[in-house]
Amino acid sequence: MLDPAQPYARRSSVRLPQLAWIFLRLGAFAFGGLGSTLALVQRDLVDKRGLIAARDVSDALAYTKPLPGSTGVQLVAFLGWRLHGWPGVLLASLSFITPAAVLMIAAAAATAALPDTPWVTSALVGLQTAVVGLLASAMWRLARSEANTIDLRVVLLLALGAGFFVSAALVVISAGVIGILTTRFGRQ
Amino acid sequence: MLELVLRFLLVGTIAFGGGQAALPLVERIAVAETSWLSPQDFAVAVGLAYATPGPVLILAAYVGFRVSGVLGGVAATLAVFAIPVVLAGFAAHLVTRFQQARWFVAFGRYAGAAAIGLLGVTLTSLALPVIEIHPALLAPAALILFADQRGLPPVLLILIATVAGALVGLTQ
Numbered sequence: 058m059l060d061p062a063q064p065y066a067r068r069s070s071v072r073l074p075q076l077a078w079i080f081l082r083l084g085a086f087a088f089g090g091l092g093s094t095l096a097l098v099q100r101d102l103v104d105k106r107g108l109i110a111a112r113d114v115s116d117a118l119a120y121t122k123p124l125p126g127s128t129g130v131q132l133v134a135f136l137g138w139r140l141h142g143w144p145g146v147l148l149a150s151l152s153f154i155t156p157a158a159v160l161m162i163a164a165a166a167a168t169a170a171l172p173d174t175p176w177v178t179s180a181l182v183g184l185q186t187a188v189v190g191l192l193a194s195a196m197w198r199l200a201r202s203e204a205n206t207i208d209l210r211v212v213l214l215l216a217l218g219a220g221f222f223v224s225a226a227l228v229v230i231s232a233g234v235i236g237i238l239t240t241r242f243g244r245q
Numbered sequence: 246m247l248e249l250v251l252r253f254l255l256v257g258t259i260a261f262g263g264g265q266a267a268l269p270l271v272e273r274i275a276v277a278e279t280s281w282l283s284p285q286d287f288a289v290a291v292g293l294a295y296a297t298p299g300p301v302l303i304l305a306a307y308v309g310f311r312v313s314g315v316l317g318g319v320a321a322t323l324a325v326f327a328i329p330v331v332l333a334g335f336a337a338h339l340v341t342r343f344q345q346a347r348w349f350v351a352f353g354r355y356a357g358a359a360a361i362g363l364l365g366v367t368l369t370s371l372a373l374p375v376i377e378i379h380p381a382l383l384a385p386a387a388l389i390l391f392a393d394q395r396g397l398p399p400v401l402l403i404l405i406a407t408v409a410g411a412l413v414g415l416t417q
Contacts, residue, residue, distance in 0.1 A: 088298045088400050091263065120336040123353035126257050126329020127264035127300040134330040138337035146334040154326060157299030161306035162318040164293045168286075169311070176414035182375070183410020185288040186382050187403045189372045190389025191295055195265045196364040197394070203262060209358040216362030225273045225363050229259050229356045236355025237348050 071108055071140050073148055079106075080133055080152035087129065087153075094129045098136070113139050130154060208239065246320065249312050252279075253305050253324035260329065262357030264302040269363035272370060275308045282311055288371045296403045302326070385409075 071079075083101065087094040095114070102108050113136060121131035130150050137149030171177050204213045212235065216228050252274045260267035268291065275281045282290065294304040302325050309321025375382050389402050 084299050086298055088398065094299075117333075117337070121333045122263075123350045124329060124332045124336060125260045125353070125356075126332065127260065127267070127302045127326065129264065129300045130302075130326050131329050131333035131336075134333035135337045138334050143334060146330065146337070150326065150330045150333075154299055154303065154322060157297045157303040158306045158318065158322045160297045161293060161303050161322075162310050162315055164297070165290070165307040165310035165318065168289055168293075174414075175417060176411045179414025179417070180407050180411035181285070181289055182378055182382070183406040183408070183413070184292040184403060185285065185371070185375050186386050186410070187389050187406035188288050188292040188295070189368065189375055189383075190386040191393055191399055191402065192268070192291070192364065192368050192371060193386070194390045194393035196361060196368060197390075199262065199266060199361045199364070203354075203361060204358045209354065212355050212358040213362040216359035217365040218362075220269065220363040220366035221369075224278075225270045225366075226255065226259055228363060229261060229270075229359050232359030233261065233352035233356035236351040236353075239355075240348070240351035 073141060073144060076137070076141055076145060077148050077152045079108075080137070080149045081155060083133070084153040085156040091129045091132070094132060098132070102136070109136060109139060212236075246313050246317060248279075249309060249317055250320050250324045253309070253321045254328060256302075256305070257325045257328045259356070260302070260360070261353050262360040264300045266357060266360035266364060267302060268304070269360065269367040271302070271304055271308065272367045276370070281308055284370055284374050286311070288374070291371070292403055292407075295399045300326075 079102065083094070083097055087097055095118070098114055099111070103111055103114060114132075117132045117135035117139075118128070121128055121135050124131060130153060133153045134146045134150045137145035137147070139145075140149070168181075171181075200210075200213060204210045212232050216232055219228050256267055256270045256274065260270065272287060276284055276287045290304055290307040291301075293307065294301045297303060303322065305321040305325040306318040310318035312321070372383075372386070375386065385406065389406065392402055393399060
């Protein structure tokens with residue numbers, strides 16, 4: 058465990074309002090998920106402002122990847138801690154999700170109020186079609202990068218089969234327990 | 246409202262494998278188990294979640310709004326990110342200890358792989374209504390898959406597909 062008193066080179070060198078503004082902008086421009094969030098963090102916080110080191114970013118990615126939840130937000134929370142401790146965590150993640158949350162609530166209100174005309178219906182079919190393609194693409198990409206052993210591919214396929222009959226939470230948790238059991242078994 | 250918050254807290258807690266891998270969990274709770282959203286509405290919500298900046302799980306804001314207005318949108322958003330954010334804060338705080346928790350890493354890898362498998366279930370439930378409208382729509386879907394693999398931005402692809410849809414609608 059790190060000594061909490063250990064001085065972080067850049068910790069608290071940024072004031073909270075500035076931190077909020079940095080992550081609010083990041084949240085407004087990080088289109089396209091984790092990849093673009095990483096690219097923007099690298100460009101803005103590491104290269105341009107020098108607030109954090111590339112090492113902080115790779116640490117953040119390595120240690121939040123195994124945790125449950127949206128990795129992009131967790132990356133931001135982790136960096137928030139390095140910059141300003143717990144207040145940094147809360148402020149950075151809240152600022153980061155605010156633009157998207159505002160847009161989504163507005164979109165939910167707007168789509169509920171859409172007129173039922175043929176062109177609107179057919180535009181939404183276009184959107185649905187795009188989502189099918191994008192989701193298939195995301196699944197393919199994730200399967201290749203995350204399920205990179207035979208064991209994990211078997212788990213993936215079993216989960217796919219089981220998912221049609223059992224609750225998703227149960228499938229995910231059972232798979233995790235199998236992971237613990239087989240890993241311990243392999244080490245003995 | 247309480248149910249909404251509890252369900253999204255659960256999604257955040259078991260979302261191993263990141264936000265996209267958690268889409269099936271949201272689909273289960275919002276469409277299959279509660280009918281808060283219709284399958285079509287869910288597909289639109291996922292499209293918008295891809296089109297907006299930031300995390301895909303911002304989908305929670307959409308579902309929350311549909312259940313109980315602006316307050317529901319805010320509550321569901323906070324609920325889905327609360328536990329992951331706190332965990333990330335602790336991870337930053339206790340970096341070396343987490344590195345040693347190999348059982349936790351093993352749990353996460355397997356749970357993550359399962360979550361990716363579950364994406365197939367979600368994909369099926371989103372593709373079926375599209376096929377029902379017209380099986381030929383699978384061709385543009387495949388084209389978008391291909392374009393996304395080649396690195397074209399998803400926002401652009403969504404925009405093109407939506408405008409193309411509207412144009413087809415106008416000519417009919």
